[in-house]
Structure formats: structure tokens, C-alpha cells
């Protein structure tokens with residue numbers, strides 16, 4: 001039973017990975033998700049169903065568009081592969097309600113984080129639609145598993161504190177420090193992580209962002225006033241907090 005579920009979960013992951021590729025391409029360009037069908041970004045050749053099979057099409061097309069032979073980005077098979085791998089690794093052990101609930105929750109969060117991460121790196125934006133989706137997912141889980149004070153104070157703090165800091169920063173320096181998308185992401189994460197968890201995230205993501213920013217500056221990859229997307233740091237810390245919860249808590253106890 002377990003093996004069958006793993007195989008099904010892996011295939012499900014491949015299909016969803018293919019959908020995530022479409023979201024990553026379409027959301028920042030504000031193209032409708034459902035229509036029109038996928039086309040080559042170079043020559044607008046409409047991609048046929050057999051050219052759209054996750055992972056396999058990339059292999060038999062040898063990474064090239066069948067019409068204009070321009071290269072298809074490695075991002076497509078990689079996203080499909082990692083989404084399938086994640087689904088495979090966390091596949092449910094049985095079809096019990098708890099197992100399935102956990103499975104869809106963690107997989108749903110993974111997909112949103114992945115789409116957010118890539119879009120922020122490429123376009124410096126965290127789409128509202130993904131923040132809303134995450135907010136609903138977290139709220140649904142928090143409503144059943146956490147006291148109301150946890151999600152209410154967590155969300156208020158996650159949204160309010162970075163907003164206040166950026167407002168003060170703006171008053172002093174006349175520059176926008178954190179983007180609106182970052183602040184909204186902190187807010188929705190606060191629903192699930194609660195006040196303590198979101199405080200830890202804010203502290204650690206800023207710390208991580210500062211270190212990476214400094215390294216990129218010293219290595220002369222970016223200049224001093226170059227903004228770097230901040231969402232990835234929030235998402236990396238949140239991934240550790242959510243997917244490696246026990247390990248993260250142990251680490252905190254060890255440090256504190």
C-alpha cells in the first residue's frame with residue numbers, strides 16, 4: 001500500500017509541478033492561468049499535449065521548442081522534479097484522515113513557497129494571490145489546531161511589526177525598506193507560526209538577508225544600493241520552521 005501511494009504521490013507531484021511552472025510564468029505577467037494554452041515564449045508555437053508531459057517532454061524534445069528550436073529553460077524540468085520528489089518523500093503512509101490532511105497541508109505550503117521564491121528572485125514581487133492562498137491554508141489549519149490568540153496575535157504581529165519598522169525607516173531615510181509583499185507574507189505566516197514563531201522568523205530572516213547581502217556586496221556581485229529580493233530569506237526560514245519543526249525547536253533550545 002505504501003509503495004503504491006508513493007508512486008501515485010510522485011506522479012501527482014509531477015503534474016502539479018508542471019502547473020507551478022505555468023503559475024511562475026503567468027502570475028507576474030498577469031496572464032490568465034487557464035486560458036490560452038501554453039505556448040513557446042519565443043515563437044508562440046502552441047504546445048501540444050504530448051509536448052507538455054512533465055519531465056518526459058523536456059527529455060524527448062532535448063530541451064528545445066519543436067517549432068523554432070530555441071532552448072527551453074532548465075527551470076521547467078527542475079521544478080517538476082523537485083515538486084515530485086517532495087510529494088514522494090512526504091507521501092501518506094495510509095489513507096487515514098490525519099495522514100491525508102497533513103500530506104495536503106505540507107504539499108500545499110511547499111508549492112506556494114516554491115512559486116513565491118522563484119517569482120521573487122526573477123521579478124522582485126510576491127504575488128497577492130499566493131499570499132491569499134497561503135493565508136487561507138494557514139487559517140484553515142490554525143482554526144482547528146491552535147487557540148484563537150495564537151493566530152490572531154501572530155498575524156497582527158507579523159503584519160504590524162514589519163509595517164511599523166518600514167514606516168519608521170521611510171520617515172528617517174525616505175526609502176522603502178521592505179516591500180508590501182514581504183509584509184503581507186510575514187502577516188500570513190504569523191497565522192500559522194503564532195507570535196513567538198513569527199518573531200523568530202523576522203529576526204532570523206533579517207539576519208540571513210543581511211549576511212547574504214553583505215557577502216554579495218563584498219564579492220561585488222551587487223552594489224550597495226542594489227535591492228535584493230527579500231522574500232527568499234523569509235521563505236527559507238519559514239520552511240525550516242514548518243517542515244523541520246522538531247529540529248528547529250531543538251536547535252532553539254540548544255542555543256537558548
Ligand SMILES: [Zn+2]
Pocket residue numbers: 040041042043044045065066067068069070
Ligand atoms: Zn518556439
